Amino acid sequence: MAELTQNEKRLLAVLGKEEKADAPHLADLLDTTQEAVVQWAHLAGDKGLATVERIVSKEFVYTDEGKTYLKDGLPETQLLRFIHPGTQLADLQKHDAFKIGFGQLRKKGLVKVNGALVEKVLSITKEGTLRIEKPDLKLGEDNETSGSSIKADEFALRNPSANNSKTKDLIKRGILQESETVRYVIAITPEGFALAKKGLDLREETGTLTREQILSGSWKTANLRKYDVxxxxxxxxxxxxxxxQRIIAEMREILLEMGFEELYGGIVQQSFWNFDALFQPQDHPAREMQDTFYLRETLPLPPGYEKVKAMHISGGDTSSTGWGGAWKEEKAEQCVLRTHTTSVSIQHLARNPNPPVKAFCIGRVYRRETIDTTHLAEFEQLEGIVMDEGVTFGNLLGILREFYHRMGFEGVRFKPSYYPYTEPSLDAEVYVEGIGWIEMGGAGVFREEVTAPLGINYPVLAWGLGVSRIAMLRLGLKDLRYLHKSDVAFLRETPSLRQNKGGI
Structure with a gap:
């Protein structure tokens, strides 16, 4: 048999005399708490030396409102005593119990309003009819009458019972509350009794050695507590x-280690920077109300916006023919909740048109999405840009491959794609064991229509990805909404330490 703790021995020694007792009594004898006694009893129970019986009992307690009614009677009882022949409704409304009591009386069919008067009504019994003139609410009378419906309520108020439907009604009305009490009865088993009869070593145990015990050598003769390793x-x-947040911080750290700087920008952006500067036509579907949160606010267009306007209409000074049609300043001035963090990146490029530029932005973006397991109306996006002399599409592939390797994805591949403001464009995919290839984000080289109006004469590599998608894969989630739930178990069980970073 496993070793007994000192407290188990003390409990068994007491139970050897008491045989069976409830937890409060044992707690008094052992000078401890009831919770401690129950815990020791469960430990002894695991060894077959004691039994623990959990007894649950229910009782009814009065709310503060119920205590008042216990003294003065239910509101309907109080009000019924106040009604006499010729009682005016206006006078009855002055009674403190009117608000609750009158509704109950009408619900039970005991009163009716006749013009300005309130009258008691006839109640039908098995024997005939009974007119309620003086409400005599003595308990124990015939429960078939409407008058005795109140008597039954009054009886339930003073004698609550789990089997009485009236008691349940009083609970619904907030007059009574059901309270559950738990008590524990602990008994010693024959095996425990035999052990207690043999005698138990009740000497005080030493669980922690002091400096003095070690120096003096007294620990050698101490009664050391045994441990089950x-x-x-x-x-x-x-x-x-x-x-x-840890995954977002990990992405940030990886990009900083790769030589990027972080950009910051507001969630409210002007349509000019969110759409027009990225060569998205003003009639593009992505700009419709079903995809974008538009705001009432507007902002004046930045200096030099005319070059962007000319690019849209005719292609400006480039070989492009633009989109043609009309371009409205008022539409570009309108503010939106940013639909991507590219609106931050393009403004950084406008302020820094000369190389080198190597920057990223991680931020929340907003779209009018139907919320389901894989879509939210607001989510985090990571955006990166690289501008320098001689950078190529191959450099873009290398940067993406390195980033995804460091995030723990060994299999990375690319496929051609289309995006309005990059050419050539691609989609990056990673391989996940048991799932297959998963698309992670898009990338490409900014089109001339994007860079030329800003005075940029060098290639700009750009890429973006959904942070929440990576988080779902890393955390093994099937529902995107789980990332934002207050689930303590999920937080506790998710490891704090990340995997070692990879890389090429």
């Missing part, structure tokens, strides 16, 4: 950063 310790749940 095979038992796992109690789990500890320290405070830690949310798993989603």
């Amino acid at each position: 095979s038992k796992l310790p109690k789990k500890a749940y320290p405070g830690k950063i949310h798993p989603y």
Whole structure:
């Protein structure tokens, strides 16, 4: 048999005399708490030396409102006593119990309003009819009458019972509350009794050695507590950063290590920077109300906007023919909740038209999406740009491959795609064991129509990805909404440490 703790021995020694007792009594004898006694009893129960019986009992307690009614009667009882022949409704409304009591009386069919008067009504019994003139609410009378409906309520108020439907009604009305009490009865088993009869070593145990005990050597004769090294310790749940925020921080750290600088920008952006500067036509579907959150606010267009306007209409000074048609300043001035973080990147390029530029932005974006397992109306997006002399499409592939390798994805591949403001364009995919190839984001080289109006004469590599999609794969989630739920179990069980970073 496994070793007994000192507290188990003390409990068994007491139970050897008491045989069976409830937890409060044992707690008094052992000078401890009831919770401690129950815990020791369960430990002894695991060894077959004691039994723990959990007894649940229900009782009814009065709310503050119920205590008042217990003294003065239910509101309908109080009000019924106040009604006499010729009682005016206006006078009855002055009674403190009118608000609750009158509704109950009408619900039970005991009163009716006749013009300005309130009258008691006839109640039908098995024997005939009974007119309620003086409400005599003595308990124990015939429960078939409407008058005795109140008597039944009054009886339930003073004698609540789980089997009485009236008691349930009083609970619904907030007059009574059902309270559950739990008590524990602990008994010693024959095996435990035999062990207690043999005698138990109740000497005080030493669990922690002091400096003095070690120096003096007194630890050699101390009654040392025995430990079961095979038992796992109690789990500890320290405070830690949310798993989603840790993944975002990991992405940020990887890009900073790769030589990027971080950009910041407001969530409210002008349509000019969110759409027009990226060569998205003003009649593009992405600019419709079903995709974008438009705001009432407007902002004046930046200096030099005419070059962007000319690019849209005719292609400006480039070989492009533009989109043609009309371009309206008022539409470009309108503010939106940013639909992508590219609106931040393009403004950074406009302020820094000369190389080298190597920057990224991680931020929340907003779209009018139907919320489901893989779509939210607001989510995080990561955007990166690289501008320098001689950078090529091959450099873009290398940067993306390196980033995804460092994020822990070994299999990375690319396929051609289309995006309005990059050419050539691609989609990046990663391989996930058990799922297959998953699309992670798009990338490409900014078109001349984007860079020329800003005075940029060098190639700009650009790429973006959905942060939440990576988070779902890394955390093994099937529902995107889980990233934003307050689930303590999810937070506790998700490891704090990340995997070692890869790389090419």
